[in-house]
Amino acid sequence: MIEKIRITLADVFEARGQSKRFGYAFDAFLMTLIFANVLAIVMESVPSMAHEHARFFTYFELVSVFIFAIEYLARVWASVDLNRFADSSLSPTKRRLRYLISPMAVIDLIAILPSLLMFLVPFDLRFLRVLRLLRIFKLTRYSRAMQLMLNTIQEEASSLFAAFFIMTVILIIAASGIYLLEHDVQPDKFGSIPAAMWWAIITLTTVGYGDTVPVTLMGKIFGGIITILSMGMVAIPTGILASSFSEQLRKRRRTYSEMVHQLMEDGIICHQERIKLNELRLELGLSVQEAAHLEEQVRDQHPLLKRFCPQCGHNLE
Template identity: 60%
Template sequence: MVNVVAIVLESVSSIAKQYHEEFFLLEIVSITIFSIEYIIRLWTCVDRVKYAAIEGSNTKRRLHYIFSPLALIDLIAILPSLLMFFFMLDLRFLRVLRLLRVFKLTRYSRAMQLLLQAFIDEGSTLLAAFFIMAVVLILASCGIYLLEHDIQPDKFGSIPAAMWWAMATLTTVGYGDVVPITPIGKLFGGVITLVSMGMVAVPTGLLASSFSEQVRKRRQVFENAVHEQITNGTLSEEHLSHLEDLRYKLGLSKLEANKAIKVQLNERSEHMFCRNCGKRP
């Protein structure tokens, strides 16, 4: 995160000139740490269960790891700087690409991992929604072009130029720099605005639903683990330690974990009876 902030501040010319050496030193340290981390992860990935199950040589397993999402993020974090250092490239877009290091936070943020998994699970549905939005965008651009082209040739001179208005309208942003002025154009714009309210909500709803489902699944996994660990209505220190590790891996809060444990203990106690008297303990 410090590295990303430094890259942002470096874009300010006055700050970049004053702290040029500090920024350069930070970049050297960062790229060294990130490179070592990447090499270690690449070398040790063959010991993970996920990649150890892949048939073939360790080279094949490492190739699978290289093209995994998290490994690609790690590579993107170091590649721009390596290109600038070793090939003496000083291209502006390479400097901007260093900001992609912010995606390394997904490795350490459970919430970001949940969101990423939600994108993956709903990938096909999201693509379908975006395709429909693209169709509506083109139709809106064509429509406003036909209605406003003769009146405002400077603003709606072509369909691509009209796409700016259509995009701002479909996303309900409405910058106001380009607006229809004819009655029929205003009516058309109103219809597009009403349509866009539902269109924009579709991807948001899909992601929210998938995110909630991911959280529910992780809670269910933890609850099942608690149910399996309970012995005679209690949990040993060893079991609690195991559940704590699982809680951390699943990204659940301690409040959620304690609630799940309490529920499972209560359910187990309700089904326990004394063998001698037949009463609940």
């Protein structure tokens, strides 16, 4: 009985099998609750509203933390039956430990930890109220776009690290150079290399607030050179992410197209195969129109394959 409940919970959390509808409803409920929490935290920062509706904010936070805590514990308990461990030889304890250190589990813990500390620790921890906004990262679980971006960052971690390392070196060089050229003239702004880093950061990021600027001739020339270099430096991580993001999209579309071709080889897409295709489409984060376009491309590339409706799977020829 307990094992059946655990498997059902895993099905709901992953929106699979007979619990798919309940899974979608549960996800919609949690997304609504997360948005409501973020809105409540923002409104609570207004002193007049915080004073007038203090009881409501407190009760709402208690209920939310209770729900998020139950969800977190339930996910940990049911993690042994998740798809990622379907072919794993790990023991249930090791599976749960593996799940606990996963990014989404860490985000779930961060979502409830600040509030738990506020209620349990008898100190003034009002600064933790702001950290409750990190709860919005729980939406990553339900956003295919955010998951795609996280996958992109993970795959390009080494390239991004190299880019940021180069930017750090240039930052130190820029701060050191402007310090040598300007510290005698403007000791209040360029009196040390750490102080000069503020100018280097806003210059390298092309923000240019104008609150700290060089006044000597050599300082202005050096500042111009750094400004020109900064245009290329900022574009490096942006280009890496954009290129990898596009590659991730291409991989997902290729995966869907390959599945379509495989299912169309016998000339028939039955109801179960259509359900399988739709599940893959949702998993890959593709829209109905995009999936239909990919199916049309597969049919055009292979004229012997028949034309099917992307919604019902009926033959259109």
